[in-house]
Amino acid sequence: MPGIVYLVGAGPGDPELITVKGLRCLQAADVVVYDRLVAPGLLEWARSDAERIYVGKSRGVKAMPQEAINRLLVERARQGKVVCRLKGGDPFVYGRGGEEAMALQAAGIPFVVVPGVTAAVAAPAAAGIPVTHRKVSASVAVVSGHDTSPTADVPWAVLARMGTVVCLMPLSQLEGLAERLLEAGFGPDTPAVAIERATLPEQRVVEAPLGELAAAVRRAGLEPPTTVVVGEVVRLRRWIAGERTGPLTERPASYQVP
Ligand SMILES: C[S@@+](CC[C@H](N)C(=O)[O-])C[C@H]1O[C@@H](n2cnc3c(N)ncnc32)[C@H](O)[C@@H]1O
Known part of the structure; x- marks a missing residue:
């Protein structure tokens, strides 16, 4: 057998x-x-x-x-x-x-x-960001940040037409990622966020306009695993997460189940 x-x-x-x-x-x-x-x-x-x-x-x-x-x-x-x-x-x-x-x-x-719950959707969710949202973003692209050279196997030019871009493995070439997205047509003020160790109690979130994201992430010293999200949906965070600082996937202590 x-x-x-x-x-x-x-x-x-x-x-x-x-x-x-x-x-x-x-x-x-x-x-x-x-x-x-x-x-x-x-x-x-x-x-x-x-x-x-x-x-x-x-x-x-x-x-x-x-x-x-x-x-x-x-x-x-x-x-x-x-x-x-x-x-x-x-x-x-x-x-x-x-x-x-x-x-x-x-x-x-x-x-x-x-199938499993992918970080591409769960990391933004845990930070209070829906990857699509009515009247804000109707499309989402998931890309790898492994190679951010202009000739990488990622259709950079097409990304500017997407409502939301989620980048996995973004850290080693974050400056390059921002550069490609800016070249593709995203404005430097486009809301962007990096989420480290999403869904875990140690989750950290760094939010900055796309043009400043790489510097902000380096200053904060984020490490893998980190996911980056770029697009107007990032603005929704303040209404969805409110004052909550931990992952939105976490149950408050008083609501633990056996
Ligand atoms: C090799 S990819 C694997 C992706 C995985 N198969 C998935 O569906 O989530 C690893 C990347 O996933 C992202 N990732 C995985 N777990 C994460 C987490 N807890 N917080 C943030 N990003 C995470 C990071 O971008 C990390 O570099």
Whole structure:
């Protein structure tokens, strides 16, 4: 009897933001393969006898190469194991989940895809920003900030026609990102925000006009994981978040559930 691989989105950070289906798959697993952005608290919900395999980057140590992860999933499933491959956010949004699914498909291993709550939507939400809002923004683009050169695989010129731009992995080239968006036609006064460790109690938010965002983020010393949002929807924050400083995804202490 072959095993099975569950490709599960772990959500953006807060362990409770995994889906019910994702949690059930995690609890059923003999083996949990997880990476850096998966909240440690989530692993506590795995069976105590489950094998836990970390494949992410850690200080000074490179992440396991993607091909080796693919092989590991196939190998454990061939041993008849139930494998939960836990990935931060959604497995198919900048998560290389598609590559893992293709490897499993090619090897004839049964697998299930369990979408997760992506940081592209959850990080703005946790800061009080809806990515679309009637009469403010009817479109949203999600881009990677990994390469912000003019020749990068991102249609920069098209972005100015989008209501909202969400950028994942924005920090290493934040100045370049702002430059590309300004060239594309966004005004320097366009509202923009960077959200660090969204949905977690340590969440930090830096808001500044697009032309000043990079300097403000550097001053504040934001670190990954951080998501950037650019567009008029950022202005809604003051009405939605009001005086709240923590993540809007957090229940107040008096409303805890068992
Ligand atoms: C490699 S991408 C993976 C995205 C993930 N698959 C998803 O759907 O959210 C990693 C990027 O996601 C964003 N991200 C993930 N978790 C985040 C969080 N808690 N707060 C802010 N941004 C986050 C950051 O931009 C980070 O650099």
